[in-house]
Amino acid sequence: MKVEFYKHNLGQEDLEQVGRVIKSTFLTCGPVTAEFEEKFAQYLGVKYVVGVSNATAGLFLALRALGIGPDDEVITTPMTFIATPNAVLHAGAKPVFVDVEPKTGNLDASRIEAAITPKTKAILPVHLYGQMCDMKAIRRIADKHGLKVIEDAAHCVAGRRDGLGPGQAGDAAVFSFYATKELTSGEGGAVATNDEGVASTIRLLRSHGMDRAAAERYVGRFRHWDMVALGYNFTMFDIQAALLIKQLDRLADYHKTREQICERYEQGLSGMAGISWPSVAPNSRSARHLFTVWVPAKTRDELLDQLQEKGIGVAVNYRAVPLLKYYRERFGFSDNGFPVAEDIGKRTISLPLHCQLTDKEIGFVIDTLKDGLKTVLNRNTG
Ligand SMILES: *Cc1c(COP(=O)(O)O)cnc(C)c1O
Numbered sequence: 001m002k003v004e005f006y007k008h009n010l011g012q013e014d015l016e017q018v019g020r021v022i023k024s025t026f027l028t029c030g031p032v033t034a035e036f037e038e039k040f041a042q043y044l045g046v047k048y049v050v051g052v053s054n055a056t057a058g059l060f061l062a063l064r065a066l067g068i069g070p071d072d073e074v075i076t077t078p079m080t081f082i083a084t085p086n087a088v089l090h091a092g093a094k095p096v097f098v099d100v101e102p103k104t105g106n107l108d109a110s111r112i113e114a115a116i117t118p119k120t121k122a123i124l125p126v127h128l129y130g131q132m133c134d135m136k137a138i139r140r141i142a143d144k145h146g147l148k149v150i151e152d153a154a155h156c157v158a159g160r161r162d163g164l165g166p167g168q169a170g171d172a173a174v175f176s177f178y179a180t181k182e183l184t185s186g187e188g189g190a191v192a193t194n195d196e197g198v199a200s201t202i203r204l205l206r207s208h209g210m211d212r213a214a215a216e217r218y219v220g221r222f223r224h225w226d227m228v229a230l231g232y233n234f235t236m237f238d239i240q241a242a243l244l245i246k247q248l249d250r251l252a253d254y255h256k257t258r259e260q261i262c263e264r265y266e267q268g269l270s271g272m273a274g275i276s277w278p279s280v281a282p283n284s285r286s287a288r289h290l291f292t293v294w295v296p297a298k299t300r301d302e303l304l305d306q307l308q309e310k311g312i313g314v315a316v317n318y319r320a321v322p323l324l325k326y327y328r329e330r331f332g333f334s335d336n337g338f339p340v341a342e343d344i345g346k347r348t349i350s351l352p353l354h355c356q357l358t359d360k361e362i363g364f365v366i367d368t369l370k371d372g373l374k375t376v377l378n379r380n381t382g
Pocket residue numbers: 054055056057080081083084126152154155175176177178187188189
């Protein structure tokens with residue numbers, strides 16, 4: 001048996017949307033991107049969405065649009081994909097890591113204030129695995145200290161917490177449509193914001209700093225444009241947007257299926273010694289982007305091997321960022337700086353999670369993991 005880590009849900013309906021773009025003359029960032037942006041803004045309940053080439057570019061543009069640059073510090077989490085702190089570095093600022101909650105792996109809001117210095121300009125929380133951070137607490141701290149909040153919502157479209165969705169409490173929220181995310185166009189991203197100035201700065205910077213977008217230059221007669229800022233080429237384009245438009249209608253069904261799969265995993269694995277998983281915080285609905293389990297550190301890599309030998313796709317989300325070579329060397333991080341995140345990084349395994357997983361496949365993953373863990377633990381103690 002081969003159990004894929006991820007399978008996308010693109011099909012006929014999406015092909016038709018892509019066909020609509022191919023049959024038109026306009027391929028780059030134009031009317032279909034605008035249609036997606038409006039539809040996604042409505043889904044999120046925010047005023048503006050700007051489509052970008054990927055979430056890494058989106059994080060960078062959001063930081064830039066919020067005025068974060070050289071000499072500034074941005075508080076973020078060590079338990080994330082490297083793109084999060086890398087975007088801060090690309091903006092010329094310094095990521096300041098704050099350790100995470102042991103129960104969820106999310107940035108621990110109660111530790112943020114101790115890390116604030118006169119240079120701190122923003123907080124960049126990540127809604128890890130689809131569980132939203134405590135945005136009410138983070139917003140309160142940010143307002144008290146005059147900081148911006150940028151949500152890395154790459155894992156969290158369908159999540160909610162305390163009546164808030166991603167993008168509703170932050171100054172900006174950044175989404176990813178990378179190949180394995182909840183919504184996917186292979187590559188892609190979007191920034192959501194309620195701030196008109198931030199939205200228009202991101203629109204400007206995503207397209208070279210030109211004061212007229214390609215679509216504007218295309219419809220009607222040629223008109224001269226001017227360059228008013230030093231921008232980038234980070235636009236979403238209409239074929240990407242076409243892939244996303246109908247997925248948004250199917251998202252609620254996807255989410256329901258993901259919930260059911262996670263429930264099956266949790267039932268199947270409960271009571272097994274040596275295994276646990278992040279909990280869903282009170283008043284929350286996790287987007288269920290990833291299902292990760294935590295096993296004893298000494299067994300993790302062997303279990304990764306065993307699962308893969310049986311044909312099960314796995315991943316590690318994530319090893320703590322400060323312990324990666326570049327961060328160690330550039331900032332001098334060493335072991336035990338962020339004990340909770342480092343511990344999760346040594347114990348975590350992400351299991352297959354996608355809407356086409358069958359009951360049989362889920363059962364096989366559960367049994368393989370349980371058998372593997374029993375064998376490794378017995379040998380270690382015996
Ligand atoms: C996937 C991911 C990103 C980067 O997304 P891209 O669209 O691939 O640039 C950023 N942050 C987190 C937490 C992610 O999982």
